[in-house]
Structure formats: C-alpha cells, structure tokens
Amino acid sequence: MTDHPRTSPVEASSAQPLAISDLRVALGGRTVVRGVDLTVRRGEFVVLLGSNGSGKSTLMRAALGLLPTHGGEVRLFGTPLRSFRDHARIGYVPQRSTAASGVPSTVREVVMSGRLARRRFVGVAGRADRGAVAEAISAVGMGAYAHAPAAELSGGQQQRVMIARGLVGDPDLLVLDEPTAGVDLAHQVSLATLFGQLLAEGRSIFMIAHELGPFEPLINRAVVLRDGRVAYDGPCSDERVGASSEPHSQHHPHLDEPPGFVGVEGTGAWPS
Numbered sequence: 001m002t003d004h005p006r007t008s009p010v011e012a013s014s015a016q017p018l019a020i021s022d023l024r025v026a027l028g029g030r031t032v033v034r035g036v037d038l039t040v041r042r043g044e045f046v047v048l049l050g051s052n053g054s055g056k057s058t059l060m061r062a063a064l065g066l067l068p069t070h071g072g073e074v075r076l077f078g079t080p081l082r083s084f085r086d087h088a089r090i091g092y093v094p095q096r097s098t099a100a101s102g103v104p105s106t107v108r109e110v111v112m113s114g115r116l117a118r119r120r121f122v123g124v125a126g127r128a129d130r131g132a133v134a135e136a137i138s139a140v141g142m143g144a145y146a147h148a149p150a151a152e153l154s155g156g157q158q159q160r161v162m163i164a165r166g167l168v169g170d171p172d173l174l175v176l177d178e179p180t181a182g183v184d185l186a187h188q189v190s191l192a193t194l195f196g197q198l199l200a201e202g203r204s205i206f207m208i209a210h211e212l213g214p215f216e217p218l219i220n221r222a223v224v225l226r227d228g229r230v231a232y233d234g235p236c237s238d239e240r241v242g243a244s245s246e247p248h249s250q251h252h253p254h255l256d257e258p259p260g261f262v263g264v265e266g267t268g269a270w271p272s
C-alpha cells in the first residue's frame with residue numbers, strides 16, 4: 001500500500017465508510033484479489049457475491065487490515081487503513097469457520113467481547129455496556145439464551161450471537177461475512193428489519209452472501225467477484241446478480257488458515 005497523509009477529523013467524519021482502490025492481495029504466493037475497486041457510501045447496503053474461492057472473504061479481511069495487502073489502497077471513513085484507529089466505528093462478523101476457537105463463553109460474554117473497543121476502562125463493564133449487550137442480544141432474538149453457554153447453541157443461533165457481537169459497539173459500518181449461513185428464514189426476516197433500521201439511521205452495511213433472500217429490497221448495490229476481479233457492480237436487478245447468488249452448500253474451511261485467527265479484537269470468543 002502507498003502512504004497517504006492522515007485525514008483531518010472533519011474530513012474523516014464525512015468521508016465514505018469504505019473506499020477500496022486497485023487492491024491486490026496474495027495468499028500463499030498466489031494472487032487472490034486482483035485490482036479491486038469498491039466503495040461503500042454512508043447509508044448504503046452493498047453485498048459482495050461470487051462463487052466459492054472467488055476471493056470475497058480475502059477482500060473483506062484485507063479491507064479491515066486483517067490480512068496484509070500487496071498493492072492499492074483502502075480507506076476507512078477517509079483514513080488510510082494503516083493509520084485507522086477508530087475501530088469502534090466498525091462491527092465485524094467473521095465467517096463462522098474462521099471464528100472457531102473453543103473458548104467456553106456464555107452468549108452474554110461473547111457479545112460483551114464486541115464492546116471492547118467502546119469501553120473506557122479495560123475490565124470494567126459499565127451500565128451502558130451492559131445495556132448495549134442486552135439490547136443487541138434481544139435484537140437478534142436471543143434474549144432467552146443470554147446466560148447459556150454459546151457452545152451449546154445451534155449453528156444458526158451461534159451465528160445470531162455473532163451478529164449481536166458485531167452490533168453491540170453501535171458501529172457506523174457493519175461488515176459481515178456470510179452472516180446468515182444456517183439462520184432460518186424467520187430470523188433472516190427479523191435481521192432484515194433490523195438492518196433496515198440501521199440503514200435508515202445512516203449506517204452502512206457491507207455483506208458477503210450467497211443468497212440475498214429477505215435482504216434484497218434493502219440492497220443498494222451488488223458487487224460480483226470472479227477470480228479476484230470485480231465482474232459486476234450495480235443494482236441487484238441485473239441478471240448477472242441472479243446468476244451469482246446461489247444457495248451455499250457445504251462450507252469448506254481453508255486448510256492453511258492461521259490457527260486462532262478470530263477477527264478484529266482477537267477475542268477468541270467463538271466456541272467450536
């Protein structure tokens with residue numbers, strides 16, 4: 001990545017939540033993302049589509065600084081990625097397999113871990129933190145399970161807990177990697193309603209999906225990746241979008257994933 005001067009706070013607050021230009025990423029000596037341009041504007045819902053292995057997760061993780069880049073530029077809220085420190089403005093829901101860690105935690109603890117960037121004092125959860133956690137758990141319909149061990153939940157319930165963890169910091173940009181894998185239709189419909197409220201508040205959503213389902217009416221733009229390149233960027237109504245969204249079959253965890261990789265805060269909160 002090239003160096004850029006820091007953006008002033010005023011510029012940064014009004015800047016686009018995510019601006020990616022000519023991004024290149026290589027993994028294991030192979031170029032996986034090949035010169036991608038992609039922008040998520042304020043209040044926009046952008047969905048990233050493409051077949052298995054097209055580079056979607058790699059692009060998303062590199063855009064958040066979770067993987068090294070090999071060219072191009074990423075700006076978050078106007079600030080170059082390497083100088084970006086305002087992590088509380090971003091809520092990240094990683095792909096389920098990459099979040100596995102085996103740490104035993106209750107639903108409440110998992111969701112509280114998403115609040116760390118907002119906490120003023122490490123180790124002390126204040127009333128606002130506890131309220132935000134309860135609200136996020138309830139927003140994904142998991143209120144009855146707040147004290148349950150997360151490891152004992154179904155896959156779809158665990159996924160909803162991870163969405164609560166992404167929401168709990170009250171982010172301006174919500175970034176989700178296949179958040180609804182395993183989530184039943186009724187809960188997808190509730191999540192779509194919730195996302196509609198976030199968008200109406202001017203928040204932005206960047207989501208990897210294989211099926212658009214109840215989210216489709218909310219989506220401003222679909223970006224289709226093919227072999228690490230943008231093959232389409234435009235409205236969902238285009239036939240190229242239909243051809244790229246398909247039910248996701250068995251997920252294949254990447255064998256050479258770094259062990260213990262868990263996401264933005266590295267909290268290891270996802271139970272196996």
Ligand SMILES: Nc1ncnc2c1ncn2[C@@H]1O[C@H](COP(=O)(O)OP(=O)(O)OP(=O)(O)O)[C@@H](O)[C@H]1O
Binds near residue numbers: 050053055057252256
């Ligand atoms: N750590 C890694 N080392 C080497 N290659 C990797 C690594 N992680 C992913 N890859 C490869 O990079 C390519 C893109 O993977 P990526 O996970 O970004 O695809 P994807 O579009 O998100 O796929 P899916 O829809 O299956 O989640 C694939 O060929 C994958 O095998």
